[in-house]
Amino acid sequence: MWALVRASHPLPALAVTAVAAGLGASTGRPIDAVVVATAAVFAGQLSVGWLNDLVDAPRDAQVGRVGKPLAAGEIRPPVVRAAFAVSALAAVLLALPSGPAATGIQVVTLVSAWAYDLGVKATAFSVVPFALSFGLLPAFISMGAPGAPWPPLWLMGAAAALGSAAHFVNVLPDLADDAATGVRGLPHRLGPNASRLGAAALVLTASALLGFGPDGAPSPLVLGAMPIAVGVLAIGLIAGRKPRSPAAFRAVMIVAVLDVALLLQTGVATG
The missing domain is CATH 1.20.120.1780 (UbiA prenyltransferase)
Incomplete structure (x- = not known):
């Protein structure tokens, strides 16, 4: 289980989730709505981390990168694939209570981050998914409030x-x-x-x-x-x-x- 947690890159996931929670608290939304939106962000971050390790496992093994459970054989790829699928689905489902606009933004941020994992990282446009996904985070949080405008x-x-x-x-x-x-x-x-x-x-x-x-x-x-x-x-x-x-x-x-x-x-x- 610990190997699966490590494969998700937990520290960056927790850091982004903490920022999302702080932003959510500033919107005046009900606490339960903030918790659900924050959980959606956390699930999305987990999915990005697990997909990243799945894609990078052969390269990580090639250079002997320390701290990569998949590359070290501490966990099997099917387990990480299942974790990715569950977290990706949860990231979308947990966004639904925030409304269609926020859900659409969440899907865009996820697709952007997954695209980075799947190959954009090796191109001259590698920074674009970070700019897009992080730039849309305040929008996802704020658009969940009824009648809220874009930030x-x-x-x-x-x-x-x-x-x-x-x-x-x-x-x-x-x-x-x-x-x-x-x-x-x-x-x-x-x-x-x-x-x-x-x-x-x-x-x-x-x-x-x-x-x-x-x-x-x-x-x-x-x-x-x-x-x-x-x-x-x-x-x-x-x-x-x-x-x-x-x-x-x-x-x-x-x-x-x-x-x-x-x-x-x-x-x-x-x-």
Whole structure:
């Protein structure tokens, strides 16, 4: 059972689900509706993780990637296929109570994420599924409220920027292994230095959108977070110029956490 859990990439799934729950709480929807919508997001994330491990198992085994239960033979492919099928179906069924608009958005986000697993990851368009699926997350959460409009474009843009940054920082540690197995997504084509700069620019863009997108004067949290974000990224990128230094990666992750805090503080009910 633990091998099946590990194959689902549980930490990213839980992180995205936590963000969805926070956004749901900001909509004013009944708690039971928020719980069901959040469960739909979690099920979808599990399906993406299991499909990813199914598709990548031969490549993971080829490079001896540690921590991959399928590649290590700790679990059989039919078990993971069944888990994927159940979670994918649950992700759609759990979206139905949020209404047809939200369900349609959920299907688009799932198809986008599955497309990444099934081959888009090896193309120059590898970042597109992350931008699309993450960018639509606030829409899925907000459209479930009766009569709710689409969330503002700046909010969806910030979510898309965060998702895109996640793609770059997630791929960076595996660039060499991916190249050895024929995976050449956008980060591989740009190279590690340009990918670090791209991730930094994306999280900073998300910070700016979340800070200055809402109507009215920026909150004290924003006024404090923006200079911190700029300073952390500057220090990380300078220190990250040393060979094998994790400073740039850590700086991007720190600012990404700040952005998530801004995202949850802003919510999806902001005009």
